[in-house]
Amino acid sequence: xxxxIIKSLMALTFVGxxxxxxxxxxxxxxxxxxxxxxxxxxxxxxxxxxRVAAKIWTDMGALNEISGEYGAAHFLExxxxxxxxxxxxxxxxxxxPLIDEINATEKAMISELNRARNDIRERGVFHDYQHExxxxxxARLQKHIDDLERKVEDLTIEGTTMKWYQGFGGTRLxxxxxxxxxxxxxxxxxxxxDIFLRIEADRMTNAIFRKFDAERxxxxxxxxxxxxxxxxxxxxxxxxxxxxxxNVYIPEGYMTDFKNYTRQYERYLYDTYFIPNNSTxxxxxxxxxxxxxxxxxxxxxxxxxxxxxxRYYGQEPLPSGEKxxxxxxxxxxxxxxxxxxxxGVGHPDxxxxxxxxxxxxxxxxxxxxDKEIGGSVNVSTMVVxxxxxxxxxxxxxxxxxxxxxxxxxxxxxMLAEIxxxxxxxxxxxxxxxxxxxxxxxxxxxxxxxxxxxxxxxxFEVMDSWKTLxxxxxxRDKTTVEDVKRLVKQYFIPDNxxxxxxxxxxxxx
Amino acid sequence: MKHLLKASCFIxxxxxxxxxxxxxAQDLTHPRDMEIPKSKFKRPDPAKYxxxxxxxxxxxxxxxxxxxxxxxxxxxxxxxxxxxxxxxAEALAEAFLTGPKNMSSTAFKAALKRMTAEYxxxxxxxxxxxxxxxxxxxxxxxxxxxxxxxxxxxxTEANIKAAAGKETKDIKVDKNGVIIDGSSSVAVSKxxxxxxxxxxxxxxxxxxxxxxxSTHDVESFYTAYVVAGxxxxxxxxxxxxxxxxxxxxxxxxxxxxxxxxxxxNVPKIKRQKNKYHYFxxxxxxxxxxxxxxxxxxxxxxxxxxxxxxxxxxxGHFWTRMFIETRDKYGLTNDASGYIEDQWxxxxxxxxxxxxxxxxxxxxxxxxMGVIYEIQKxxxxxxxxxxxxxxLADGVYEMKFKxxxxxxRSFAIEKLRYGNHHHSKSYPARVRSVTKKDVLRVANEYMxxxxxxxxxxxxxxxxx
Numbered sequence: 001x002x003x004x005i006i007k008s009l010m011a012l013t014f015v016g017x018x019x020x021x022x023x024x025x026x027x028x029x030x031x032x033x034x035x036x037x038x039x040x041x042x043x044x045x046x047x048x049x050x051r052v053a054a055k056i057w058t059d060m061g062a063l064n065e066i067s068g069e070y071g072a073a074h075f076l077e078x079x080x081x082x083x084x085x086x087x088x089x090x091x092x093x094x095x096x097p098l099i100d101e102i103n104a105t106e107k108a109m110i111s112e113l114n115r116a117r118n119d120i121r122e123r124g125v126f127h128d129y130q131h132e133x134x135x136x137x138x139a140r141l142q143k144h145i146d147d148l149e150r151k152v153e154d155l156t157i158e159g160t161t162m163k164w165y166q167g168f169g170g171t172r173l174x175x176x177x178x179x180x181x182x183x184x185x186x187x188x189x190x191x192x193x194d195i196f197l198r199i200e201a202d203r204m205t206n207a208i209f210r211k212f213d214a215e216r217x218x219x220x221x222x223x224x225x226x227x228x229x230x231x232x233x234x235x236x237x238x239x240x241x242x243x244x245x246x247n248v249y250i251p252e253g254y255m256t257d258f259k260n261y262t263r264q265y266e267r268y269l270y271d272t273y274f275i276p277n278n279s280t281x282x283x284x285x286x287x288x289x290x291x292x293x294x295x296x297x298x299x300x301x302x303x304x305x306x307x308x309x310x311r312y313y314g315q316e317p318l319p320s321g322e323k324x325x326x327x328x329x330x331x332x333x334x335x336x337x338x339x340x341x342x343x344g345v346g347h348p349d350x351x352x353x354x355x356x357x358x359x360x361x362x363x364x365x366x367x368x369x370d371k372e373i374g375g376s377v378n379v380s381t382m383v384v385x386x387x388x389x390x391x392x393x394x395x396x397x398x399x400x401x402x403x404x405x406x407x408x409x410x411x412x413x414m415l416a417e418i419x420x421x422x423x424x425x426x427x428x429x430x431x432x433x434x435x436x437x438x439x440x441x442x443x444x445x446x447x448x449x450x451x452x453x454x455x456x457x458x459f460e461v462m463d464s465w466k467t468l469x470x471x472x473x474x475r476d477k478t479t480v481e482d483v484k485r486l487v488k489q490y491f492i493p494d495n496x497x498x499x500x501x502x503x504x505x506x507x508x
Numbered sequence: 509m510k511h512l513l514k515a516s517c518f519i520x521x522x523x524x525x526x527x528x529x530x531x532x533a534q535d536l537t538h539p540r541d542m543e544i545p546k547s548k549f550k551r552p553d554p555a556k557y558x559x560x561x562x563x564x565x566x567x568x569x570x571x572x573x574x575x576x577x578x579x580x581x582x583x584x585x586x587x588x589x590x591x592x593x594x595x596x597a598e599a600l601a602e603a604f605l606t607g608p609k610n611m612s613s614t615a616f617k618a619a620l621k622r623m624t625a626e627y628x629x630x631x632x633x634x635x636x637x638x639x640x641x642x643x644x645x646x647x648x649x650x651x652x653x654x655x656x657x658x659x660x661x662x663x664t665e666a667n668i669k670a671a672a673g674k675e676t677k678d679i680k681v682d683k684n685g686v687i688i689d690g691s692s693s694v695a696v697s698k699x700x701x702x703x704x705x706x707x708x709x710x711x712x713x714x715x716x717x718x719x720x721x722s723t724h725d726v727e728s729f730y731t732a733y734v735v736a737g738x739x740x741x742x743x744x745x746x747x748x749x750x751x752x753x754x755x756x757x758x759x760x761x762x763x764x765x766x767x768x769x770x771x772x773n774v775p776k777i778k779r780q781k782n783k784y785h786y787f788x789x790x791x792x793x794x795x796x797x798x799x800x801x802x803x804x805x806x807x808x809x810x811x812x813x814x815x816x817x818x819x820x821x822x823g824h825f826w827t828r829m830f831i832e833t834r835d836k837y838g839l840t841n842d843a844s845g846y847i848e849d850q851w852x853x854x855x856x857x858x859x860x861x862x863x864x865x866x867x868x869x870x871x872x873x874x875x876m877g878v879i880y881e882i883q884k885x886x887x888x889x890x891x892x893x894x895x896x897x898x899l900a901d902g903v904y905e906m907k908f909k910x911x912x913x914x915x916r917s918f919a920i921e922k923l924r925y926g927n928h929h930h931s932k933s934y935p936a937r938v939r940s941v942t943k944k945d946v947l948r949v950a951n952e953y954m955x956x957x958x959x960x961x962x963x964x965x966x967x968x969x970x971x
Contacts, residue, residue, distance in 0.1 A: 027574070046574070050549045051909055086536045158835040162825040164539035167894035169547055169901025173825055189547035189901055195539060202536060217838030217864075224792040224864060225841060230689060302534045331680075331688050433622070440624040440643050443575040447912075 026442070026472045030456060030465060031289040037305040038277025041296055042456060042465060044284040046449065052190040052285030053172075053449035055183045056200045057457040059280075060273035062179040062247045063313060063389075068260050071219060071253020074177040076266050078215050080184075081161055081175070084206035087199070088160035095155040099208060102148045106263050109141040149213065156210055161199055168195045172450055179248045180386055181461040187450055190286030197299040200281075204274050205303060209263050219258050223251075230332045238499045241323050242339050245314040246392045248385050275306035280465075282457050284449040316341075316390030319495040328504035336411045337398035337499040338418070340491050344387035346463040351474035352482045357381055357395060358434035359426055359483065360417075367417050368399060373406050375399035386462035404502050411498065422487040425480045438475050547901045551935075552908055554918045554928045559753050563765040564737035568918045569752050570744040572911030576644040578745035579912050580654045583923045586733030587634040589708050589772050594717040595668070596729035598675055601631040602667035603726065604638050608656035613666070616653065623650060633709055634771075634851045635923065644746040655759035658734070663726045672718035687789035687964060692862050695795035695964040698787055702960050703801050703856055707777050736765035740923045742915035777801035777854040779958035787964045794868045794965025798875060799858025800958040802847065811899075811937040812945040813847060813953055818895040819946065820882050821845030821859055826894070828878040829859065839863050839871045851924055857954060865966040872970060876956065883950045886943040900935040907931075 033041045061073050085092045112135060120133040134142075165173050165186055172187040184203065186196055226232050236251050243249035281300075283292060319341050342353045361379040368375055378398045385393055397418075399410045445451045459468040559567045588597050605627075607616025620627050623646040630637050638658065642650040679697070680689035687694060704710020741760070743752050779800050789795075805813055814822070821829035822845045833843040843861035859879075863871045907917045921931055961970065 049910075050547070051905065086538060153836065158831045159826040163894055166823055166826050166898040166902065167539070168544055169897055169905060171902045171906050187906070189549060189905065191545050191548055194542065195544055198535065198537065198539065198542065201534060205534065211835065211838075214836065214838035218834060218841055221793070221838075221841040221862075221864060225862065228691070228791050228793055299535050436643070437624045440577070443577045443643065444626070444641070447572070447575045447577060447910075 025439070025476070026469050027446070028456075028469050032465075033289060033293055035276070035297065035301065037301070037303055038275075039296070039300050039303070040280040040460075041289075041292060042280060042282045042460070043287065043289045043292055044449075044452065044456075045288050046285050049286035049449070050190060051187055051449075052193055052283050052287050053185070053187050053453045054193060054196045055185045055282050055453050055457055056204070057181055057183045057280040057282065057461055058273055059181065059278050059461045060269065060309070061177050061181050061461075062250070062252065064269065064273065064309075064311070065247060068257060069265060070247070070250055070257045071223075072257075072261055072265060072269060073182060074252050075216070075219055075258075075261050076269050077175050077177045077182050078218060079209040079212065079266055080203055080207045080270075082210040082215070083156065083160050083208055084202045085208065086206070087164075087202060088157050088208070088210070090155045090157060095152055098148050098152050098155070099210075102145055102152070102212075103263055103267075105141050105145050105148070109138055109145070110262060110264065112137045112141065146213070149211065152210060158211075161203070164195060164199065168192050170195075177252075179246075181458065183454075183457055185450070185453075193283070193287055193292070194295060194299075197281075197295055201299040201303065204276075204279065204300075207270060207274075209266060212263055216258055216261060219253060220255065223253060223255065223258070230329070234327045234329065234332060234499070234501055237325055237327055238337065238339065238497065241325050241499075242341060242394050242497045243392050244317055246316045246385075246389065248392050272309050275309075276300060276303045277305045278309055280457060280460050282453050282460075284453045284456075313389040316392045322493045323497045325497065325499045327499060327501045328508055329501060330503045332501050333400050333402065334404045334407055334503070335398055335400040335499070335501045336407045336414070337396060338411070338414055339394050339396045339497045339499070340495050341391045342381070342393050342395050342490055343391055344385040344393040344462070345459065345471070346467070347387040348474070349486055350387065350393065351471050352478045352486055353381065353393075353395060354438055354475050355431065355434045355478040356421075356483055356486060358437045359430050360397060360421070362430065362433070363417055363421075364397060364399070364414060368410060368413055371409070371413055373399075373409050373413055375401045375406065375410055384458065384462070388462070398499075407500060407502070411500075418487065418491050422484060422491065426483055428480065431478065431480060431483070435476050435478065442472055547905065549901070549905045549908075551931060552914050554922075557915060557918065559756055561736065561757060561761055563761060563763055565739065565741065565756075565760050565763060565765075566919075566922055567741035567743065567756050567760075568915040568922075569747070569749050569756070570742075570911035570915040571747055571749055572745050574910075576746045578642055578644050578647050578650065578743070578747055579915075580640045580642075580650065581742040581916060581919065582638040582654075582658050582739055583742075583919050584636045584638075584734055584739040585634070585923050586636060586729070586738065586768070587632050588711065589633050589774060590733060590769075591725075591729045593721055593725040593729070594711065595671060595675070595713055595721045596725050597631060597636070598671035598713065599668045599718075599721060599726045600661070600663070600730055601629050601636060602670045602674075603661040603663045603730075604629040604636070604657060605670075606662050606664070606667060607653065609660045609662045610656060611662075613662065616657075616662075619649065619653060625650065647747065651755055651759070655755075658739075659760070659763060661730065663723050663730065665723060667726065668718055668721050668723070672713075672715060675713040675718075676715055682790070685788070687787060687791070692795045692860060694789070695787075695797045695962050696858075696860060698785065698964065699797040699799060699858060699960060699962045700856070702785060702962065703777060703780070703799070707854075708772060708774055709777065709850065709854070733768050734763075735768055736760070736763040738768045740919040742919040744912040744915040774850075774853050776803065777856070779955060780960065782957050782959050782961075784961045784963070784970055786967050787962070788967075789964045791965055792864070793862045794865050794963060794968070795860075795862045796868065796872060796875075796964075797858055797860050797962040798872070798959050799846075799856055800955055800960060802855040802857040802953060804853055805855075805953065809945075809949050809952070811934070812941045812949045814899060815892070815895045815938065815941045816882065816887075816946045816950050817845050817847055817857075818899060819887050819891045820878060820950070822847070823895065823898055828882065829875060832874045832878050833861065833871055837867075837870070837874065839867045839874065843871070843875060868963070868966065869968045869970070872961070872968065879954065879956060883947075883954065883956075885947070887946050889943075892941070892943055892946070896939050896941070900938045904931075904934055904938070 029044060031043045065072050089095055116135045162173055169189045170186045175184045239249045343350050357379055365377040381393055381395050397414050445455060456465050459465050557568045557570050559569055591597055606613035623642045626641040628639050640650060640654050679687060679694055682688050700710055821827050824844060829843045833839045840861045840863045845859050848856040859875055861871055908914045921928055
């Protein structure tokens with residue numbers, strides 16, 4: 001009996017010490033509260049902070065889009081800045097019938113478009129659908145919508161949401177939509193958090209899609225701004241080759257998609273996903289859970305729980321053959337790149353790939369330099385995504401050059417280095433250094449309440465906020481054997497996509 | 509009795525119904541009518557963090573316990589415009605990047621890598637900043653590297669060569685002179701070239717500048733400017749404040765204190781007559797910069813100009829320019845105004861935007877429309893109130909949002925002004941700006957007849 005007590009005490013002491021050490025490493029004292037309507041509230045209390053980083057996360061994004069409407073989730077984010085009946089309306093009583101008429105006219109226009117689709121379709125070698133073609137009826141209905149929008153314009157006050165945030169000391173105002181999420185953000189004096197709750201509860205339930213066609217053009221601006229970067233088209237071409245079904249491999253809308261967006265489809269997305277039981281409020285900073293619960297209740301408590309959104313996602317098929325992209329461009333620096341699909345967040349192997357990325361970052365540059373192949377080496381993983389629907393993440397090894405002379409040698413050397421990694425154990429010091437690098441990166445992120453909030457929310461929509469800390473800890477537990485095993489398992493020819501950028505020759 | 513009970517229950521349930529409805533109803537009180545308390549923020553007291561060494565060096569030490577990281581920064585009042593030999597400041601910045609005299613640059617880089625450090629040296633027109641961020645476990649080694657680099661940088665020919673390579677880089681163009689790479693910063697760079705032509709602030713270094721430069725010249729620049737009274741230091745993070753104060757004294761007391769040479773006389777940037785400048789670019793968008801040099805801003809006008817710019821174009825998202833270009837018409841993703849401060853002298857005031865080619869003219873017209881409007885009429889009470897609060901409770905508070913930001917803000921302020929009156933009085937000065945002040949500074953500091961219009965992309969015809 002005595003032995004048992006001593007053993008128990010020892011065990012407790014050990015657990016206690018261990019927990020304390022872990023807390024120091026990854027200090028994530030997250031408190032959770034779930035309201036009756038399903039809304040989740042997460043708080044990290046940082047006593048003494050004068051400000052608070054606030055975000056509201058919705059579990060929806062590009063994964064919920066369908067072909068022909070890519071970017072619709074991102075567009076919805078833009079529309080949700082256009083106000084509500086109580087924010088941005090000069091005279092809602094007069095505006096409401098106009099909004100209703102716009103929606104009805106659009107419905108009629110969609111019917112006409114569906115009826116006339118075969119008549120207005122044009123086929124060509126590269127474009128088999130010309131969106132500019134129309135019918136007199138479509139043109140008439142569009143003109144009617146334009147006229148109504150102009151009337152609405154006179155009845156609205158632009159920028160109202162932002163105005164009040166800024167007027168109460170809000171900074172870092174932004175919103176973001178990715179494959180798994182949409183979030184709206186602000187950083188406020190902590191005692192002014194009510195303004196965030198007031199505006200976001202309203203935005204979640206009463207958004208009015210004003211200035212629909214003007215806002216559509218902002219997406220065009222963002223898209224061409226992205227395409228202006230020399231490497232954008234190459235990166236999109238690579239993405240499209242790496243994976244097959246997941247929307248993570250598809251851009252945030254093509255030009256033709258922007259023209260397809262309708263109020264009707266955007267409303268469907270909004271009504272389906274912007275519900276309390278699909279949303280998470282996260283606060284990091286000078287607030288407490290005790291004070292936040294009644295405040296959130298006041299603004300969000302009246303919102304009803306709705307049916308859980310249906311989610312049909314295709315499972316990403318396993319890769320089944322090596323692929324190669326030859327990208328010809330005279331402006332983009334020549335490069336060679338190897339990509340391998342790896343699992344996303346939620347899969348137990350994912351944290352180890354973060355370590356492998358760091359190990360390879362150090363090895364590749366040294367290896368290419370030693371062989372006098374040189375080049376600027378870049379090792380990265382794709383923007384982090386969920387593993388809930390099959391793979392999809394990928395790891396990239398690239399080397400960039402002034403000319404094409406060393407591309408083949410570089411490819412050969414990179415492949416040899418990967419092979420070596422599957423055959424020989426990495427050194428313990430390599431492993432430890434990679435782990436230290438990752439820890440430092442995490443501390444830099446966690447030092448900023450806004451970035452910490454982001455990581456918590458991102459994990460919540462990809463997997464669960466509860467797996468963030470185990471994920472970070474798992475990276476510290478990666479072993480030499482894990483590295484060898486995963487390189488052998490994933491870095492195989494059938495799972496490889498090779499990209500090469502070379503200049504465009506005469507006549508190509 | 510039974511009836512009474514039943515009746516009571518009925519009455520109670522009737523009472524409860526509206527009560528619960530009231531609880532469940534969404535609170536849609538307009539923000540204007542909400543009872544939002546004043547921000548509790550009070551600027552920290554700089555004296556609490558200040559360490560003054562006998563040689564005149566001032567440092568700020570703040571503890572920030574959230575993560576085990578430490579930041580070390582040095583700010584030196586010497587920049588591109590200083591010195592007698594062109595390129596010396598640029599070469600010194602390179603020397604700071606390669607570490608101290610007592611170790612090779614390879615060993616220095618290896619040490620930084622081993623620590624997983626973030627290290628940067630930034631050369632501004634009038635000052636240099638050196639920033640090092642490391643895990644707390646590496647503080648001893650990092651402090652040693654940081655202090656020895658500042659006190660005794662490894663000035664070599666290689667630094668001069670590296671600086672020459674960086675400074676003489678050109679914008680990528682094709683054989684016809686069409687810009688083929690870069691971002692909207694290309695248009696900003698062209699704007700600076702135009703307004704600063706012939707002024708020391710816009711000096712363009714050429715290869716021969718570096719050919720004429722010796723390590724002795726760079727040493728002389730270092731010895732003249734990197735002196736105790738001409739720099740400040742900030743240390744923040746997961747530290748023992750006492751130990752850091754001790755270390756600062758031990759490492760930096762040897763720095764000589766002497767008066768640095770007088771700064772070069774920077775002539776006032778002359779305003780030119782309104783002109784259109786076109787640069788062809790092979791891009792899907794046209795980048796637009798509209799602006800002119802900014803006369804030195806009187807202290808009394810500083811916050812009024814900030815408030816005016818915030819309402820016009822500076823307060824990203826909710827500004828007149830953003831609304832009239834993006835929100836209403838979908839012409840651009842962004843249109844914003846920038847006051848470029850040059851520390852005690854002329855700077856610039858400009859507006860940056862971009863658009864698809866076919867709407868650039870409309871974008872230009874709408875930008876100019878809001879500029880003319882703010883010069884004609886008083887802003888509204890609400891606009892003024894929003895700008896006051898956004899600047900005093902938002903932008904200002906963020907400068908002291910944590911220990912790292914606080915140490916950095918105080919160190920820069922001390923270097924620039926020699927005291928902390930500026931930050932102390934800032935909120936009151938912002939809140940005292942009136943509508944008339946806004947109108948006045950809009951006319952005193954903004955001159956459309958002197959705007960240089962830079963168009964990079966497709967040509968437009970302007971009126």
